[in-house]
Every structure is written in C-alpha cells, then in structure tokens.
Amino acid sequence: SEGDRRESERVLCDLAAGAAVPKLTTRSLPAVAAAHTLLLGAPAMRPSRWRSPSPAWIGGGVVAAIALTLGLAVRAARTGQEGRQPVMTTRPLRATAPAAPTGKLRLLTVPPVAEILVDGRRVGVGSVFDLKLAPGERRLEIRAPGYQAFDTTITVTVGQTLSLGRIALTSRDGARP
Incomplete structure (x- = not known):
C-alpha cells in the first residue's frame, strides 16, 4: 500500500542518515513451488525433435510486449511527478578542520x-x-x-x-x- 511504501521510504532515509531505527517485524516468504530437478552431474536431456515456435506465437508475443510498454508509459504520464516526495534529502557538506597533530x-x-x-x-x-x-x-x-x-x-x-x-x-x- 501507499502507506507501507512511505513508511519504508522513511526508514530507509533514517538508515541512510545514520539514525537508529526500531527493529521491524517481517513476514515469512511463501514456500517455493515444487519443481523437478536433475541429479548432480546428470546430463540434461533435450527433446529428440526440436520444434520452433510458429510465426503466430512470435507475432502475438511482440504485440503483447508493445501493448504492455504503451500501457505503462500512459500510466506514468497520467500520474506525473506531482505528489511525489523525494527519497532522500541532501545536506550541505561542512568543511572540517584538519586533525590536530598527535x-x-x-x-x-x-x-x-x-x-x-x-x-x-x-x-x-x-x-x-x-x-x-x-x-x-x-x-x-x-x-x-x-x-x-x-x-x-x-x-x-x-x-x-x-x-x-x-x-x-x-x-x-x-x-x-
């Protein structure tokens, strides 16, 4: 959610500034889907007959990629930059005196x-x-x-x-x- 994103951004800014932040509770990651794996050192098997994708599949994939790209561009243009908060503010550097000889x-x-x-x-x-x-x-x-x-x-x-x-x-x- 937007509130979570802003809270995460605030915590990251505090960390970058060197401030102490409270310990956060996190949730566990979802289980990994079961997948077949090869034994260590076993040769990978390839199908005996390689089939290339048909031109219809290739054309459909290109059209889908273009549609997705255009949709994301339109959405980004609509939301614009107003309302965005800077991720991190900069502080002017202070000149420090050279260390005293010791x-x-x-x-x-x-x-x-x-x-x-x-x-x-x-x-x-x-x-x-x-x-x-x-x-x-x-x-x-x-x-x-x-x-x-x-x-x-x-x-x-x-x-x-x-x-x-x-x-x-x-x-x-x-x-x-």
Whole structure:
C-alpha cells in the first residue's frame, strides 16, 4: 500500500542518515513451488525433435510486449511527478578542520586489571595501544585495588610513539605481583 511504501521510504532515509531505527517485524516468504530437478552431474536431456515456435506465437508475443510498454508509459504520464516526495534529502557538506597533530602512547600493566589515566581521564584497563594524545607534558596514573598507585609525567612528541613497555605495580604489602 501507499502507506507501507512511505513508511519504508522513511526508514530507509533514517538508515541512510545514520539514525537508529526500531527493529521491524517481517513476514515469512511463501514456500517455493515444487519443481523437478536433475541429479548432480546428470546430463540434461533435450527433446529428440526440436520444434520452433510458429510465426503466430512470435507475432502475438511482440504485440503483447508493445501493448504492455504503451500501457505503462500512459500510466506514468497520467500520474506525473506531482505528489511525489523525494527519497532522500541532501545536506550541505561542512568543511572540517584538519586533525590536530598527535603522538601515541603504548603500555601494559601488571596487574592486568589496573586502570590507566592520562590527565585524570580514564583511557584503558590493563593496556593501551597506540593511544593518540595531544603533544606536550601529560600526567600518567596507573592504579589498582590493593596496589600502590604509579604516578608520573610523560612527554608526548608529535608523530612519535612513546612505548613504556610493562609497568608492574607494587602491592600495598610491598611484594611485586
């Protein structure tokens, strides 16, 4: 129906725009009609006597095709373009500023449940791999329950990867994990 078509069009526009759409219920497809099939690898049999279609059948098929084409053209001309809604609207492109230059941080922690914070912002648990950071001095904290916190200042350089390897926290009783 026209209402279903418009609803489908609206959902497709939402999907194309990246919006979340609700899950739709669908109906099952009709069963496939039973048809004879050949066994795998069996040669196809052709009739022993090939009969070509008569000129009357060919002429009738051509007339039917022309009538169908003309009928569809007349219908399309009658309905015209008025009342049609655009399938999708376009949005003007916005120029985006180039990405700010960054450096990268890479590290592992022991214990693997240690929380990793850069400038007070949580960036990972147990490890960070090629984390992009703005250049300059950054405060690095690593902490886990039952362990002494690790707190230091690191310097991030543009285009460089700062690899700190494995940082092992000391337990509160003084033993290393």
